[in-house]
Amino acid sequence: MSSTVRTAIVTGAARGIGAAVAKRLAADGMQVAVLDLDAASCADTVSAIEAAGGKALAVGANVADEASVAAAVEKVAEELGEPTVLINNAGITRDNLLFKMTVEDWDAVMSVHLRGAFLMSRATQKYMVDNKFGRIVNLSSTSAQGNRGQVNYSAAKAGMQGFTKTLAVELGKFGVTANAIAPGFIATEMTAATAERVGVPFEDYKAAAAQQIPVARVGEPDDIAHTASFLASEGAGFVSGQVIYVAGGPKD
Numbered sequence: 144m145s146s147t148v149r150t151a152i153v154t155g156a157a158r159g160i161g162a163a164v165a166k167r168l169a170a171d172g173m174q175v176a177v178l179d180l181d182a183a184s185c186a187d188t189v190s191a192i193e194a195a196g197g198k199a200l201a202v203g204a205n206v207a208d209e210a211s212v213a214a215a216v217e218k219v220a221e222e223l224g225e226p227t228v229l230i231n232n233a234g235i236t237r238d239n240l241l242f243k244m245t246v247e248d249w250d251a252v253m254s255v256h257l258r259g260a261f262l263m264s265r266a267t268q269k270y271m272v273d274n275k276f277g278r279i280v281n282l283s284s285t286s287a288q289g290n291r292g293q294v295n296y297s298a299a300k301a302g303m304q305g306f307t308k309t310l311a312v313e314l315g316k317f318g319v320t321a322n323a324i325a326p327g328f329i330a331t332e333m334t335a336a337t338a339e340r341v342g343v344p345f346e347d348y349k350a351a352a353a354q355q356i357p358v359a360r361v362g363e364p365d366d367i368a369h370t371a372s373f374l375a376s377e378g379a380g381f382v383s384g385q386v387i388y389v390a391g392g393p394k395d
């Protein structure tokens with residue numbers, strides 16, 4: 144195994160799954176760019192990494208904005224190192240039934256997940272190709288298989304799977320792998336907000352979800368971080384174009 148220190152970018156890493164992934168990659172020995180909409184919101188994740196002896200950089204950027212992404216990736220390359228690991232994790236939900244869904248809610252979800260992953264991958268791939276090494280991990284979801292009230296989100300998360308497979312096909316010969324993680328129910332502010340929207344206390348919401356999950360519990364951000372750590376590792380170079388469901392069972 145190589146002892147090269149890799150530089151990773153984790154988008155949406157101020158909290159939730161992204162924060163857990165950022166901390167785990169730092170614990171694995173990577174330098175981590177903690178990217179979220181507002182650099183100040185990344186402070187907790189950066190402090191936790193530094194307190195554990197790791198190296199991290201807070202980066203404020205909107206993944207859906209081309210100029211913002213270009214500036215962010217340049218900053219990471221200059222101030223931390225050439226990014227060769229990318230975790231496309233930033234995400235939003237704008238749930239509604241089809242007949243009530245606005246064009247704005249459709250476009251917002253498509254922009255953050257699909258446009259965001261596209262822009263971030265395009266901006267970082269040159270560093271990966273130059274280094275003959277790259278790991279791209281995209282966050283899909285069990286919602287890719289269809290989920291009531293999430294026509295925008297499920298389309299975006301299914302789109303992430305096709306996007307991932309094409310990245311794997313195009314970039315494989317440069318030492319770059321691309322894989323997707325499709326989480327089931329993970330306890331974060333995203334799922335807490337969903338519980339609030341449907342008017343159920345989060346603890347009850349989680350307990351009800353756990354009853355439908357074969358391992359009889361909901362997921363935690365560290366469950367996803369563990370899988371991302373494997374896919375981003377040096378040794379995972381022959382795993383590419385895969386979608387790994389991390390859902391406590393074969394489906395949500």
Ligand SMILES: NC(=O)c1ccc[n+]([C@@H]2O[C@H](COP(=O)([O-])OP(=O)(O)OC[C@H]3O[C@@H](n4cnc5c(N)ncnc54)[C@H](O)[C@@H]3O)[C@@H](O)[C@H]2O)c1
Nearest residue numbers: 155159160180205206232233234282284326328329331333
């Ligand atoms: N929580 C779950 O059950 C679950 C299940 C399946 C998939 N996912 C996916 O995992 C990822 C992380 O989810 P989470 O639960 O941690 O969500 P979260 O809402 O807790 O965190 C998402 C982060 O992304 C950031 N973000 C949003 N838009 C952004 C943008 N345009 N640019 C940069 N950052 C932006 C937010 O500020 C936030 O810090 C998302 O892609 C989500 O769709 C979550």
